[in-house]
Amino acid sequence: MILFDMLSPLLRAFFALLALLLCLTNIGSGVLAAIKRHVSFMAFALVLFAPAYVLWQVIFDFSLFGKSEKATEITSALCAIGVAYWIAAFVLLTIASALLLWRNIRYDKTFITPSTIKLYLDKMPCGICCWRDNGRVLFSNICMNELCLAITDAPLLNGNHFQNAVNDGIMTVDEKVWRFASREIEMDGEPLYEMIASDITTEYAKTAALEKDKAELSRLKGELWNYYLSIDESVQRQEILQAKMNIHDEMNRLMLSTVAADKNDTKALDDIFSLWEQNALLLCMEADKKTNQQQTEAIDSLAKALGVRLIWRGELPSTLSDKQKELFFFVAQEAVVNAVKHAQAKELEISIEQQGGNMLCRFTNDGKMPDGEVSFEGGLANIALLAKKQGAEIFTEIGESFTLILQFDY
Numbered sequence: 324m325i326l327f328d329m330l331s332p333l334l335r336a337f338f339a340l341l342a343l344l345l346c347l348t349n350i351g352s353g354v355l356a357a358i359k360r361h362v363s364f365m366a367f368a369l370v371l372f373a374p375a376y377v378l379w380q381v382i383f384d385f386s387l388f389g390k391s392e393k394a395t396e397i398t399s400a401l402c403a404i405g406v407a408y409w410i411a412a413f414v415l416l417t418i419a420s421a422l423l424l425w426r427n428i429r430y431d432k433t434f435i436t437p438s439t440i441k442l443y444l445d446k447m448p449c450g451i452c453c454w455r456d457n458g459r460v461l462f463s464n465i466c467m468n469e470l471c472l473a474i475t476d477a478p479l480l481n482g483n484h485f486q487n488a489v490n491d492g493i494m495t496v497d498e499k500v501w502r503f504a505s506r507e508i509e510m511d512g513e514p515l516y517e518m519i520a521s522d523i524t525t526e527y528a529k530t531a532a533l534e535k536d537k538a539e540l541s542r543l544k545g546e547l548w549n550y551y552l553s554i555d556e557s558v559q560r561q562e563i564l565q566a567k568m569n570i571h572d573e574m575n576r577l578m579l580s581t582v583a584a585d586k587n588d589t590k591a592l593d594d595i596f597s598l599w600e601q602n603a604l605l606l607c608m609e610a611d612k613k614t615n616q617q618q619t620e621a622i623d624s625l626a627k628a629l630g631v632r633l634i635w636r637g638e639l640p641s642t643l644s645d646k647q648k649e650l651f652f653f654v655a656q657e658a659v660v661n662a663v664k665h666a667q668a669k670e671l672e673i674s675i676e677q678q679g680g681n682m683l684c685r686f687t688n689d690g691k692m693p694d695g696e697v698s699f700e701g702g703l704a705n706i707a708l709l710a711k712k713q714g715a716e717i718f719t720e721i722g723e724s725f726t727l728i729l730q731f732d733y
Contacts, residue, residue, distance in 0.1 A: 327409050328385065328402040335382055341413055342379030346372055348420045355427040358438060364427060371420050378412065450501070450520030454482025461515070470496055470520055482516055493523070500527040548708055615639060618652045625656060626671065629663045637675035640682065646713060647731060651684055653706050654717065654729045658686035661703065666690020666725060684729040685720075692725055 349372035356364030450467030458481035471479035489503040626633040662668035668690030
């Protein structure tokens with residue numbers, strides 16, 4: 324068998340190169356295992372590195388001293404064995420080193436390691452940052468680093484400073500809208516802080532569009548209410564006009580009948596007189612305006628019919644316009660109806676008083692109190708809209724009793 328010390332210098336240099344490559348391979352495997360904190364891989368790399376280094380050192384020592392007395396005993400002993408044993412040792416070390424290196428590389432793809440977590444978080448479209456109470460950053464991905472650089476013109480070195488810069492709000496960075504949210508967490512008994520930056524550009528645009536649509540719908544609703552009220556006024560005017568036309572036509576017919584009647588026919592004259600009386604009554608009923616006394620009597624009659632005792636305190640000042648007086652009686656009528664319908668009230672007090680530059684009309688009933696928040700609906704909602712047009716205001720006051728208040732500003 325050919326001994327190792329009988330090989331040519333070129334072949335011994337080839338084996339030295341193989342030993343050096345094995346040493347470097349195992350050093351790399353050990354470093355990768357240390358990064359992954361895999362202790363068993365680190366130990367295995369150290370075990371493989373030791374014989375590879377010994378073989379490289381033996382070849383280097385033999386190249387320097389040969390078979391002289393300066394060569395160590397290990398060098399002399401290993402160089403005196405057959406080449407086949409050297410080849411077998413190199414084959415085994417190469418296979419083991421390659422397998423260890425492959426396992427180290429494959430470990431990242433099959434197991435969760437700090438590097439795989441870092442790689443995954445760097446690919447996320449949101450920004451993530453974690454820091455200690457003193458501001459020292461423990462982790463931040465690429466997205467958060469770029470955001471910090473764009474907002475503060477400085478790298479992310481202190482988590483507390485960056486949190487103060489964004490103030491847990493919504494900011495626009497590079498034509499994108501980002502929402503920053505921070506929270507306190509605890510890990511291994513140590514308090515930490517975490518911040519997440521989310522890209523809400525699409526959601527923000529949709530929200531803005533919804534707000535715009537909401538404002539447009541509110542405007543349209545107001546226009547529809549105005550149109551609805553104007554329709555009511557138009558219909559009322561049309562009905563009054565039609566009634567006046569009917570009365571006018573009837574009066575013409577009566578005048579012609581009166582002129583053409585036989586003055587000697589008593590029965591015919593009585594019939595014509597009855598028709599005159601009926602039309603006169605109808606004309607009075609269709610009058611456009613009623614006096615305050617008539618309006619008050621109408622409210623009293625409504626309250627009496629509904630079984631509510633009405634108490635008047637104060638009188639309407641003469642400084643109110645006709646529309647304001649009409650609004651007051653509209654509210655009084657609605658207050659009487661609602662007191663019976665919703666509160667089963669037996670008594671309603673209507674008071675009118677001056678407070679500074681305002682006049683307050685209070686409608687207080689002794690019925691049961693409403694449940695929850697009071698909202699204006701139905702006829703009261705229409706009256707509130709009319710009040711707003713006149714610069715007045717309608718609101719409620721809930722204490723020992725329920726009070727509806729109509730306020731006129733002077």
